[in-house]
Amino acid sequence: MISSCCSGTAVDYPHGSPVLLLEAALVSMDRLAIQRVYADSGLSPLSFCEQVVAPALAVIGEKWDRGELSLSHVYMSGRQCEEFMEQVLGGRSASVPERRCVALAVLEDYHLLGKRLVGFVLKGAGISYLDYGTVGVQELVRRVQRDGVRVLLISALMLPSALKVREVRDALDRLGITCRIVVGGAPFRLDPALHHEVGADLSCDTASQVLPALARLREGES
Amino acid sequence: MTSMERVLATLSHREPDRVPLFLLLSLHGARELGLTIEEYFAKTEHVVQGQLRMLERYGHDCIYGFFHASLEAEAWGGSTIFTEDGPPNAGPPPLKADMIASLAPPRIAEVPGLTRVLEAQRALRRAVGDSVPIVGVVMSPFSLPVMQLGFDHYLDLIFDRPDLTHRLMEINGAFCAEWANAQLAAGAHAICYFDPLASQKMIDPALYRRFGRPAAQKTIAAIAGPTATHLASGPCLQVVDDLVDTGTMMVGVGGEEDLAAVKAACRGRLAVLGNLNGIQMRCWDEAATVAAVRGAIDAAAAGGGFILSDQHGEIPWQVPEATLDLIAQAAREYGRYPLAGGRGGP
CATH class of the missing domain: 3.40.50.280 (Cobalamin-binding domain)
Incomplete structure (x- = not known):
């Protein structure tokens, strides 16, 4: 049996990193800033998902776990990411290879x-x-x-x-x-x-x- | 002291003879009577008999005039799903955002489940008079939409349609006050105002202050009796001042929160109710039970203003009666004022 798992925290990322910039944009619900972080990253949509979106949601989740944010922040952050990706990907899937169902x-x-x-x-x-x-x-x-x-x-x-x-x-x-x-x-x-x-x-x-x-x-x- | 005298003393932030104990048992009465949970809630007399038997058995300090939360969902067109081993649960949310503009509060007399609750509270009041507080329950206008709309759609509404959110608070507030006052008229002495979304764990406190706190202020002012706000396992420290502003008398504290810190923040302003962990309680042995009771009393009982209870406002079906007996014994033994070891001063 494997015990509970953990994920990265904000201190894992340097000040000004795209992950922290996106986290701040999501929590403050600043859609223009979300677009800006993506444009400035120079990453493909898939790489942006893997390297920026997922870690930013992880940082937000950890802050909720520590009592620094509310579930409403977590929800709206996720919703904004979903909306952003639909916009960027235009309905295409950003699937990474996942051999397991x-x-x-x-x-x-x-x-x-x-x-x-x-x-x-x-x-x-x-x-x-x-x-x-x-x-x-x-x-x-x-x-x-x-x-x-x-x-x-x-x-x-x-x-x-x-x-x-x-x-x-x-x-x-x-x-x-x-x-x-x-x-x-x-x-x-x-x-x-x-x-x-x-x-x-x-x-x-x-x-x-x-x-x-x-x-x-x-x-x-x- | 009677249970009522004990509770009134602690709500006045004075030390009674011992720490009051609220075993918030909505389900265990079914087991007392050898019924399924669905059978138990189908007839008023079952709940009356169940509550009186548990009062006799545990010697605790309240009667819980609460059936299950999904009765309020039923009032708005929803349904209840019964299980063999847990609280009846709300079915699919009955409302959509586009229904709010023309929505009207349901009539209590036309909802059979709510009228059964009132009948039970009437019978319980006849049975115990004013010796034991009878606690009625309402869902707050701010938290009820989780059952009305679904939590995700409710959050969408708050962010996308604040105008409709305000309207929903108005409609729900009117219903909530009417439902609370009907219970007070029937026999309840006080109302537990369940508002889990007031917790900072659930909703950004800024949003609570925009929607939830004004709704609570208006609704609680319209309720013709004392209220206790329960956050149903949610932490409360960031909103204690807000809760005080709503006019409530007591706060139910979640198990993840430092009870001593909550008591310090509430001292003299709000009484504190909590916060034994009902999920872990299923597996407690005698030592764990005594340790939990002593820990809560040590953390929060000094100076009064504290009622020992669980962290959620409902003890799970899986908690054995032997554990409840132990909790009651330990509360009587370790909760006697003045507290042991010189504790007990304000």
Whole structure:
């Protein structure tokens, strides 16, 4: 079992770096500044996603984790990145090579903000994924099997939803399906041991931690 | 002292005979009666019997006249999803932004779930009179839209359509005050004003001050009884002054927050309620239970102005009754004033 993962913080970047400039632009909701950071970077859209957008969202996520920003900042930052990328890419995908099939779901709950935040981070990093929305345990397992999902991301706000991850884990194991489970959400933040209890491989305290989590799972497979 | 006297003393920032304990148990009554959660909430008498049995069993200091939050979603056209092992949950959000312009508050008498709550509070008041405070619950105008619209669409509304956000606050505020006053008229002694979005963890405090605080000031002023604002696990330190300005009497504190720091910030202005970790409580043994109770009392009970409770405003179904018994015993043993070791001065 791998324990909780972490990601970079603002001090990892020099003053005036594009990551910090974009972070400031996102938090202050300055769309012109976002465009300026992109134009000044000289990067391709895909490289900008990987090298600037994803780290900036990670910095914002870490600041939320430390109580320096609010969830509304995290959400609006993600939304602005999504809008910016749609504008820059003109509907084209910015997919980076990801050989594993990744899916994102919420178990039997309509609190969907966490899932949307993770989606922003994945899109910001150019990682494609299957969005299963709100599903029950049996349907989720069926889809994982059907789609050949290798990494399943589950967002939970309510404790009963978090506890249902155990049922997903057991069902996947019974079917002999090799699929790593990454969880996140309030119950897992409030009880750091909960993800072990429900058989998840990793727990993320913030949406942006999904990227280092995917990287760690990739390392574990190599 | 009766529970009511104990609670009134601590709300006046004086030390009663012991630290009051609020076990905010909305679900465990079903287990007391051998019912499923859905069966339990289907009949008023179940909830009345469940609350009275738990009052007898644990000897704590309140009756929780709360069923489940999704009843308010039902009032606005939403639905409730029942599970076997947790609080009934709100189904898909019933409203869209374009409905707000012509939206009107629902009529309480036309929502069967809300009328069951009122019937239960009436019966509970007949049973306990004024000896034990009966706590009613409302969702704040600022936080209710999470169930009405979905959190992401609500944030979109705040940023993209502040005009509609203000209108929604007006409509929700009118409903909230009416719903609170109906509960007070039925038998509740006080109202727990759930406002998780007031927490800086959820919403930029600048936005709370623009939308949430004015809505709270107006709504709480229209509620004809005392209110306690609960942030449902959210930290509150950055908005304590704002909460004081709303006219509320108490704040429910999240488990991630330093309880002593909150007490210091609130001292003499707001009573503090909290903040045992309900998620971890599922797995506590006796030593962990006693340590958690003592830790909270040590952090916040000196000088009164403190009620021991959980951090969320609802103890999870998975918490065993034996743990609740231990919490109640430990609160009685370690919460007696004057506190041990010379603690207890203001």
